[in-house]
Each structure stands twice: as C-alpha cells, then as structure tokens.
Amino acid sequence: MSTPSIEDVRKRFIAPPGKPFDLSSRDSGDRDLFPDKKHARKSLKSDAGAIDELQDLLYATREKALLIVLQGMDTSGKSGVIRNVFAQTSPLGMKVKAFKAPTRIELGHDYLWRVHEATPRKGFVGIFDRSQYEDVLVVKVRNFAPADQVEQRYEQINQFEKHLTENGTKILKFMLHVGYEEQGIRLKERITEPHKRWKFNPADLDDRKIWPEFMKAYETMVERCSTDWAPWYVIPSDSRTRRNAAIARIIRGAMEDLKLQWPDPGYKLEDFDFG
C-alpha cells in the first residue's frame, strides 16, 4: 500500500472550475485514497514535516504568502486540521484568524474589509478558520443580508481572490465535508467528554435543524467560487485522520509548486570582521 500521489489527491477532491457541482455526489465517508488509517497517519506525519521545512523556505524568501481557507459545518474539524497539519510548523511564521460574527465596527464596513485585513503577508502562512464564505453561507441561509446582495458576492469574492493571487498570495480552499450522522455523533461527544464540553453551543443545533439549506448554500458556494486561481477542494471529513492526511498532501503540493529557492546573498566569511 502506498501513499496516494499529490496529483491523485487533488484530482479526486477538487471541484473543477466552471463545472456544475453536485455535493450529493461526494461521499463524506470516502476512504478510497487512504483505506488504511495507520497509513494515513504516516502520510500526514511525513507531510507535516515537509510543510514545516517548506514554511521555513517561504519565510526566508518572503516572496509569496499562502492562505488556507477552512470552511465546514460545526465539528467538521477546522481546528483539528490546524493542529494536525501544522503540528510541526513554528508559530513564528503563521497567522491564524478565526472569524466570528462580525463586530459593530466590522458591520460598518463592507464584508471583505475585515477579511482583507487578516490576510497573511509575504513569508507567512495564513489560516482562515471560517472566512469570507460565511457571507454566502450563514448570511444567506439566515437572511442576514438581502438576497440580491448575497448573489453579487460570489463574483466579488472571486475577484478579491484573483487580486490576492495576482499579488503574490497562493490560496487553498478546503470545504470539510462532514455527514449529518457523523455530526450528530460529534456533537454528542462534546457533551459527554469533559474536555470538549466547553466547545458545545446549544445554538449549533439550530444550524443542524436546517442542514439541507446549509448543504444547498455550500453547494452553490463551491460551484460559483471554484476558480482556476483558487479552486475548492471538498474533503471527506467523517474520518479525522484521512481528512488531515488529504489536506496535508494538497498543502504540501502547493508549497512545493512555488519552487522557492534558499536566498543566497553571496556573503563570504572573509568579507567580515567577527571581532
């Protein structure tokens, strides 16, 4: 049994830009690429090590930024991905932003204002735990903004991401696709396990009650915002280990594709006086 190639992982989970997207055709329990859990864990560990080194290189060169967008229903594992994929990476080169309900000040601005502010600068890996996509997900489902405004946002977000890309930020977007049944199990765990209890919010159940509306909004989001410059990857997330392993493969691949080289200012020992 061998680790699936980065190309295989991309191909299987990408939502091809410009094509219709049917979420029901994606199995949140898909294990085909990583049938063996132990093997997935090994692959993750190896990729996390590589990502650490690639991040050092990103930091040293300061030519590019990497922005990772994580979206998914409650319990789909956004924090788990952050913890596990970047388990070996120094926090010095990372910028994590968890988006919550906007503050009054943020609501005074357009919805991308706070998002733009939170983007990583060159040399850094930025992670969005939730993101601009909340403005076409919960905002749409709960009617927090007029429908015609929400409708405009897909293209606005695409153009915003194009702008970032053209200015040196590589964007990777992951939808953590967890099944309804698996979410039920995990929400219950949050009540029964003492160390998870603080994570449980009775309001999470309100979103669960309108699951189909959320899935419809996710489907539209993926279809309308999977672009050539920033495609969506829809990651089966019923298995935490396989989810992490798949995402790590794709992140590693994107970082390798930057083809960064260690800067060499050409200094020589004899040029300097060390006292």
Place this chain on the structure above:
Amino acid sequence: MSTPSIEDVRKRFIAPPGKPFDLSSRDSGDRDLFPDKKHARKSLKSDAGAIDELQDLLYATREKALLIVLQGMDTSGKSGVIRNVFAQTSPLGMKVKAFKAPTRIELGHDYLWRVHEATPRKGFVGIFDRSQYEDVLVVKVRNFAPADQVEQRYEQINQFEKHLTENGTKILKFMLHVGYEEQGIRLKERITEPHKRWKFNPADLDDRKIWPEFMKAYETMVERCSTDWAPWYVIPSDSRTRRNAAIARIIRGAMEDLKLQWPDPGYKLEDFDFG
C-alpha cells in the same frame, strides 16, 4: 539523573526583584541543571507536550492570557525557543509578534502603543520576539531617544506590565544570555550554512562591535524591570537544547500555577434534540 524541579529552575535563573543585578555573575554556558543533553531534550519534549494541553485549557476557559517576552542579542535563539517550546501547540491559540524597527506611523505614537496592540487576548499565548525592551536597549545604546526619556521608560514599562497583570495577563520574561564567543560561532554559521544565509545581516556585526555597551544596557534593564509581577529570567543560552529545556520548565510551571479548570456548563444529552 532526574529533571530539575520547576522551582529549582526558577530559583537558579530568576533575577530577584528589587536586588542589584550583575550580569557577569551569570554564566551563559551554565549546564549545572541539565548536565546531560539527551536528558534536557527529553525534559523539553515532555514539557512541550504538557504546554500543549495547558494551552488547550487556557483557550477553553478564556480567563487568562499568557505573554512571553523574549529578548537577547542576535543568534541568542529567540526563534529557536518559539519553534521548540511550542512545537506541539496548535497555532490556533497563539499570537506571535516579532518587533522590528518601528514604522513611521508607529513612531508617531508613544513607544508602548504598538506593544499594547500586540498583546494577546484572553485564552491566548502571546509571544514577543523582541519587545518594549528594545526601547531601553538598542534605543539607549544608539541614542535613538534622549537619555532622560529612556530613563523614564523602566518605570513606565513596569507600570504597563502591572496593568496587564492586574487585568488577567500572566507575563514571563526571558533574557537569552549568549556569550560573545558563541555568538561569533553562530554568526559564522549563518554565512557557511546555505539554509541560514538569509538570516545573516551584516549590520548584526555593528551591534557585536559594541557588545559591552549592550551588556550594560541588558544589565540595567534586568535590574530595573525585574518585578514581583513580572520578574526577568536570565537563561544561559550557549547550549540551545538546555536553553529551550529551562524555558519550557518555567512556562509549564506558570501555566500550571494558573490552576484553570475545564469549564462545565452542565449540559446533559437528554436536554437536547439531535435530530
């Protein structure tokens, strides 16, 4: 051979508040607490694991913030501490700020303005890679501000830290004490090792040339700003592993002393409808 107790590490490296401080009495090569390097590495690994769990608890409770201040000459290992002590901690709960020369906007404000902005919020571990203390170190040595203004800053910083402490932030300050000879070796490494070359800045040698002036400024800083609420720890840093191990012990101890408890909102499974 056993790991030194947290209390032993604190006692050995603290600069006792309100007492004269003589930097020359501190050996940057001190190995007494960790004579065996392998043992230091084991201690570090175990503490990094504990710190990870304690950070989860800090995040869950959102009652306290932890601010870690790292100061030291070039190559003393500020980034190394961040990488190694927080090797196992999720970046989600961390906020690292590397202070560089102030921007024009920052210079328009008092020197603590940008520092205050960068402090961690409750639930977070903040790390300052350099800090407000640059304003009594390089600023003093290079005369970037009038001497009488610099003189006022020690007490201003003490009061600022008292304010933070009284409002829920635990502050830990580490001076990474590297010797002149060891710095020379490390600066040369930065030129000869391809992956370190980007870190070398010929200007670092300018600071090295006035080493005694810097040491004097560090000494004054430690003496005047080691307070009951935020004492300085002066960590022998000629050995990277022992430096990391000592700092990890002290951070772990401070986090344990917070005596945080997992929040229990008292939810019961039967109170909710999971659909």
